[in-house]
Amino acid sequence: MILLVLPDIPEEDALLTAARQGQEAAVMQIYESYFPPIYEYIRLRVNDRHEAEDLTSEVFFKFVKSLRGPNAPRHSLRGWLFKVARNLIATHHVKLKQQPEIELEEWFAAPSDQDPEVIFLQNLNSKAIYEAMRRLTAEQQEVLVLRFGQQLSLEETADIMGKSIGAIKTMQFRAVESMRRLLNAGRKEESYG
Amino acid sequence: MADRLMIEIFDDCVERLHAGQSVEDILHQYPNYADTLRPMLEITRGIQRVRVPSAEISASQDRIRSRVLHEYHAAPTRRYTLPPVLSMAAALLLACLCLFGGGAGLVATGIIDLDNDDVQFGTPSAQPSITDSPTATFSLTASGTPTATATASLTRTSTSSPTASPSRSSTPTATASSTRTLTATSTRTASRTPSMTASRTPSSTLTRTPAPTNTSLIPTRLPASQTPLPPQNLPPTDDDSSGSNNDNGSENDNDDDSDGGDDNDNNNSNDNGGGEDSDDD
Numbered sequence: 001m002i003l004l005v006l007p008d009i010p011e012e013d014a015l016l017t018a019a020r021q022g023q024e025a026a027v028m029q030i031y032e033s034y035f036p037p038i039y040e041y042i043r044l045r046v047n048d049r050h051e052a053e054d055l056t057s058e059v060f061f062k063f064v065k066s067l068r069g070p071n072a073p074r075h076s077l078r079g080w081l082f083k084v085a086r087n088l089i090a091t092h093h094v095k096l097k098q099q100p101e102i103e104l105e106e107w108f109a110a111p112s113d114q115d116p117e118v119i120f121l122q123n124l125n126s127k128a129i130y131e132a133m134r135r136l137t138a139e140q141q142e143v144l145v146l147r148f149g150q151q152l153s154l155e156e157t158a159d160i161m162g163k164s165i166g167a168i169k170t171m172q173f174r175a176v177e178s179m180r181r182l183l184n185a186g187r188k189e190e191s192y193g
Numbered sequence: 194m195a196d197r198l199m200i201e202i203f204d205d206c207v208e209r210l211h212a213g214q215s216v217e218d219i220l221h222q223y224p225n226y227a228d229t230l231r232p233m234l235e236i237t238r239g240i241q242r243v244r245v246p247s248a249e250i251s252a253s254q255d256r257i258r259s260r261v262l263h264e265y266h267a268a269p270t271r272r273y274t275l276p277p278v279l280s281m282a283a284a285l286l287l288a289c290l291c292l293f294g295g296g297a298g299l300v301a302t303g304i305i306d307l308d309n310d311d312v313q314f315g316t317p318s319a320q321p322s323i324t325d326s327p328t329a330t331f332s333l334t335a336s337g338t339p340t341a342t343a344t345a346s347l348t349r350t351s352t353s354s355p356t357a358s359p360s361r362s363s364t365p366t367a368t369a370s371s372t373r374t375l376t377a378t379s380t381r382t383a384s385r386t387p388s389m390t391a392s393r394t395p396s397s398t399l400t401r402t403p404a405p406t407n408t409s410l411i412p413t414r415l416p417a418s419q420t421p422l423p424p425q426n427l428p429p430t431d432d433d434s435s436g437s438n439n440d441n442g443s444e445n446d447n448d449d450d451s452d453g454g455d456d457n458d459n460n461n462s463n464d465n466g467g468g469e470d471s472d473d474d
Contacts, residue, residue, distance in 0.1 A: 024262075024265065027265055028258075028262070031258065031261055032254075035250070035253075035254045035257070036250050036254070039245070039250050039253055039254070040244065040245045040250065043245045043249075044243070044245070049249060049253070052253075053253045053256065053257065056253065056257065057257040057260060057261065060257065060261045060264075061260075061261065061264045064261060064264050064265040064268055065264065065268050067265075067268070068268050129236060129239045129240065129243075130243065133240070133243075144240050145240075145243075147207065148207070148237050148240040148241045149240060149241065149243055149244075151211050151241070154204070169200050169201070169203075169204045170200055172203075172204070172207065173199065173200045173203050173204070176203070176233045176236050176237060177233070179236050180232050180233060180236060183232075183236070
């Protein structure tokens with residue numbers, strides 16, 4: 001399993017300040033730290049890995065170009081990067097005019113042998129969970145990826161999605177509740193089938 | 194209401210999951226909601242484990258790294274530019290500074306003879322003789338950008354009144370070429386009208402009204418701190434009949450204090466010259 005550790009906010013601000021001052025090392029450190037979560041976020045929403053790679057590179061191109069302009073991020077670097085990624089994904093979907101199709105199997109890591117609950121969940125429901133996710137609205141999918149997948153805070157998620165914190169709380173609750181209903185329906189079908 | 198409570202409880206559970214607590218520990222915090230929360234938390238944990246293979250991420254990261262670095266080096270050097278409005282304001286400010294600086298330079302170099310009574314006490318119509326040129330143009334670059342160039346032009350003009358003469362016996366009314374109008378009388382009791390002290394518009398008008406008509410009313414309306422004309426700025430008694438320009442100078446001094454350097458003073462360059470003369474003296 002990949003464990004993503006994003007920089008703390010103070011460290012992030014220091015990195016951003018150094019990058020804005022033209023320190024190449026800081027720019028590259030930002031790249032190393034934020035490429036995995038940004039790529040993963042995009043990859044979960046885009047069907048093709050090459051497309052995901054292109055979009056991720058575009059995010060960082062925009063970042064390095066903005067460093068020397070008036071639109072450079074000043075605070076919440078990760079929020080800025082996710083916002084850019086989100087806009088690029090939206091543009092990508094508009095161009096394709098299709099919902100992203102993702103091969104489910106590759107997204108799930110091997111089950112942990114230390115957590116029986118996780119073993120049960122992944123063995124029994126891994127595909128079903130993702131199928132249920134795919135049946136949610138785009139915004140519900142997004143909030144689940146950001147909040148649970150990337151483990152962003154409520155504030156960051158709200159900022160990225162342009163919603164209020166209360167709306168994000170409600171949205172994540174409704175999304176999981178919908179998934180629960182879908183999963184239960186699937187179980188019943190299996191048991192009756 | 195119940196939904197709202199569950200929404201808050203579920204969010205708290207998510208935060209606890211993020212903090213590393215186990216599902217069982219979290220459910221112990223909410224035993225009354227455990228049956229509802231457990232499947233939801235299991236789903237949440239399942240979503241948390243949806244990951245892109247690390248090999249795919251690393252391969253993409255390696256491929257893009259050099260391109261990002263190239264883009265970073267290829268990005269143009271940042272040049273700070275002022276917004277257009279600020280650029281124009283800065284240009285005008287510099288123009289004003291150059292104008293005043295230019296006038297002081299003329300005084301300093303002796304081109305303007307401050308002791309020349311004919312000039313000092315003459316009507317404004319006599320002052321074009323001391324201007325260096327009727328038109329002064331200043332080109333100023335406000336910022337480093339090639340496009341941020343502002344040009345300020347100043348045209349010094351003066352009007353000649355048929356009754357104006359450089360002698361001390363000038364007419365009581367002197368009209369400057371700018372919007373400022375000064376009316377002088379031969380008495381010391383002249384003062385600003387209340388409307389003058391209240392407005393700080395660049396096109397302020399200073400008026401000295403004849404004593405019999407206005408002096409009985411005006412002082413009661415003016416606060417003590419805004420006494421319009423200090424006694425030392427009033428023209429001497431023996432020059433009352435020709436002291437219009439001295440009046441100009443004192444008025445301008447007061448005006449500068451109250452207006453904080455109105456742009457209108459730029460246009461009244463001749464008048465300001467008189468004011469500065471008084472100060473320097």
